[in-house]
Amino acid sequence: MGLLSALGAPKSWGEKSVQAMVSVSNLTRKFGEFTAVDDLSFKVAPGEVVGFLGPNGAGKSTTMKMITGFLAATAGQIEVCGLNIDTDPKQVKQRIGYLPEGAPMYGDMTTQRFLGFIAQVRGYRGAEINNRIDAAIERLELEEVRYQTIETLSKGFKRRVGLAQAILHDPSVLVLDEPTDGLDPNQKYQVRKLIKDIASEKAIIISTHILEEVDAVCSRALIIARGRLLADGTPTELMTRAEGHNTIELVTGAAQADALQQALSGLSGVASIDTTISRDNADNRVLRLRPNDGADLLDSVNALISETNLPVQQIHRQQGRMEQLFRQLTTTDTEAG
Amino acid sequence: MNNLGTIFKRELASYFLTPLAYIFIVIFLLLNGIFTFYLGQFFQRGQADLQPFFEFHPYLYLILIPPIAMRLWAEEHKSGSIELLMTLPISLAEAVLGKFLAAWCFTAVALAGTFPIWLTVSYLGDPDHGIIIAGYLGSLLMAGAYLAIGSAMSAVTQNQVIAFVISVLVCFLFIVSGFPIVLDFFSGWAPAFVVNAIASLSFLTHFDAIIQGVIDLKDIIYFASLIGFWLFANAVLVEIKKS
Numbered sequence: 001m002g003l004l005s006a007l008g009a010p011k012s013w014g015e016k017s018v019q020a021m022v023s024v025s026n027l028t029r030k031f032g033e034f035t036a037v038d039d040l041s042f043k044v045a046p047g048e049v050v051g052f053l054g055p056n057g058a059g060k061s062t063t064m065k066m067i068t069g070f071l072a073a074t075a076g077q078i079e080v081c082g083l084n085i086d087t088d089p090k091q092v093k094q095r096i097g098y099l100p101e102g103a104p105m106y107g108d109m110t111t112q113r114f115l116g117f118i119a120q121v122r123g124y125r126g127a128e129i130n131n132r133i134d135a136a137i138e139r140l141e142l143e144e145v146r147y148q149t150i151e152t153l154s155k156g157f158k159r160r161v162g163l164a165q166a167i168l169h170d171p172s173v174l175v176l177d178e179p180t181d182g183l184d185p186n187q188k189y190q191v192r193k194l195i196k197d198i199a200s201e202k203a204i205i206i207s208t209h210i211l212e213e214v215d216a217v218c219s220r221a222l223i224i225a226r227g228r229l230l231a232d233g234t235p236t237e238l239m240t241r242a243e244g245h246n247t248i249e250l251v252t253g254a255a256q257a258d259a260l261q262q263a264l265s266g267l268s269g270v271a272s273i274d275t276t277i278s279r280d281n282a283d284n285r286v287l288r289l290r291p292n293d294g295a296d297l298l299d300s301v302n303a304l305i306s307e308t309n310l311p312v313q314q315i316h317r318q319q320g321r322m323e324q325l326f327r328q329l330t331t332t333d334t335e336a337g
Numbered sequence: 338m339n340n341l342g343t344i345f346k347r348e349l350a351s352y353f354l355t356p357l358a359y360i361f362i363v364i365f366l367l368l369n370g371i372f373t374f375y376l377g378q379f380f381q382r383g384q385a386d387l388q389p390f391f392e393f394h395p396y397l398y399l400i401l402i403p404p405i406a407m408r409l410w411a412e413e414h415k416s417g418s419i420e421l422l423m424t425l426p427i428s429l430a431e432a433v434l435g436k437f438l439a440a441w442c443f444t445a446v447a448l449a450g451t452f453p454i455w456l457t458v459s460y461l462g463d464p465d466h467g468i469i470i471a472g473y474l475g476s477l478l479m480a481g482a483y484l485a486i487g488s489a490m491s492a493v494t495q496n497q498v499i500a501f502v503i504s505v506l507v508c509f510l511f512i513v514s515g516f517p518i519v520l521d522f523f524s525g526w527a528p529a530f531v532v533n534a535i536a537s538l539s540f541l542t543h544f545d546a547i548i549q550g551v552i553d554l555k556d557i558i559y560f561a562s563l564i565g566f567w568l569f570a571n572a573v574l575v576e577i578k579k580s
Binding site: 065069070105120 | 340343344347354355416418419421425427428580
């Protein structure tokens with residue numbers, strides 16, 4: 001935690017900023033006729049890790065570029081730590097750590113020199129520069145590539161140098177565009193662990209199209225497609241909105257399948273039941289019971305089974321899958337549009 | 338302007354990170370030597386001055402300066418590091434000026450490498466050192482104007498070769514506007530003030546005055562405003578290109 005506590009809070013925190021470190025309202029960005037970001041509004045509070053989820057070209061990166069001050073918004077407001085990006089760009093940039101997509105850096109510099117450059121730009125002088133570099137290098141485990149030029153590094157190391165650069169000044173807000181893209185599973189795990197470790201007092205925004213990542217690191221997910229916000233909630237909340245949430249699967253012998261289906265269809269709140277042959281055993285049948293509106297029918301199903309005394313080998317309630325919701329939201333949107 | 342120095346240092350250091358800088362300086366000095374001694378007939382003239390040395394600088398710089406500037410912004414666009422640079426707490430003015438000054442400083446280093454020629458002429462005769470100093474200053478100023486053009490053109494594209502070609506083209510226009518052939522074309526029908534205006538746009542008109550030892554304020558203002566204009570254009574182009 002040394003890296004985190006060393007800098008302390010920026011001086012000019014307003015009351016408002018404690019509640020929302022990043023506040024985006026009615027943000028719109030057009031490229032000619034094309035609307036990349038369409039009237040997007042959301043807030044990120046300290047301690048939150050917000051995941052931007054969306055298909056390619058959904059406007060995730062464009063939104064991040066506007067929050068970090070790289071692109072100007074066509075309309076709408078962005079406030080970071082209570083400061084407006086249009087009126088105080090330098091102050092805002094000082095409070096943000098940003099990892100652009102693909103982690104572009106100065107390839108001809110060594111890790112040490114590059115981080116030194118960043119430290120100087122961030123306003124550190126003298127011994128502080130080296131303290132900052134050392135802390136970032138330790139945190140991202142970059143010691144072995146400290147004196148290597150960045151262009152010779154593997155993808156994983158490059159990404160980590162990019163992250164080191166983003167957290168070097170212990171920013172209040174971290175914006176990471178696809179931080180784990182192209183990394184192997186171990187490296188992904190490391191990056192996610194880092195994000196969780198530093199999340200406690202920061203507002204972190206990450207973009208990804210890896211859905212498991214949202215579950216793994218995000219406290220909240222925003223699903224974006226065609227520049228519009230389609231869903232906003234904790235991963236658990238979102239999953240209840242997925243089709244097939246609380247589907248109950250029962251495995252039973254072929255002989256009892258029909259009787260069981262008959263009995264279950266009498267339950268209230270059941271939308272549909274379909275029966276398939278079990279993959280593990282051809283003599284078994286799998287009954288898939290879909291509830292209306294994702295209601296939880298497990299208790300009533302259990303009650304029914306014990307009442308009717310029909311033999312059931314397995315009973316299992318399925319969680320809604322993020323992937324399902326993602327497809328549901330983003331593809332219907334495409335068809336509608 | 339806190340970060341002007343930081344940008345300047347990074348850019349200047351990056352010239353020397355590859356052997357290219359040293360190769361460039363060698364070529365710069367070689368070409369200067371060839372032009373001065375062979376084409377300029379330095380010895381045959383029998384005069385103790387550096388006229389034949391400075392005279393070729395407008396043409397030499399046409400080829401030698403754009404390579405120094407072409408990398409400045411094109412590379413940032415190509416690698417995407419422009420996004421990093423522009424999201425750091427650095428103002429656009431700091432970035433543009435820092436890069437330009439680094440390139441100018443590198444050029445000054447290369448130009449300083451020509452000092453043996455000054456020693457030679459001092460050894461052989463008794464030159465007017467004031468004129469030589471004026472020549473060096475004028476040459477450096479003119480290099481600054483070339484660099485500002487090159488830097489602005491580098492912001493237009495992510496391809497360094499394209500940046501090089503268009504910088505040469507634009508710089509060439511600034512030379513050729515002083516050529517009699519161009520001026521004759523206009524003098525037939527255009528009013529005199531137009532012809533004068535075109536002639537006064539040329540590097541040659543102003544540089545020739547300086548290397549004669551005449552440091553006129555208007556020539557200095559000319560180069561300074563040219564640098565200012567192109568650096569402003571540079572900033573505007575960076576802003577346009579990124580959105």
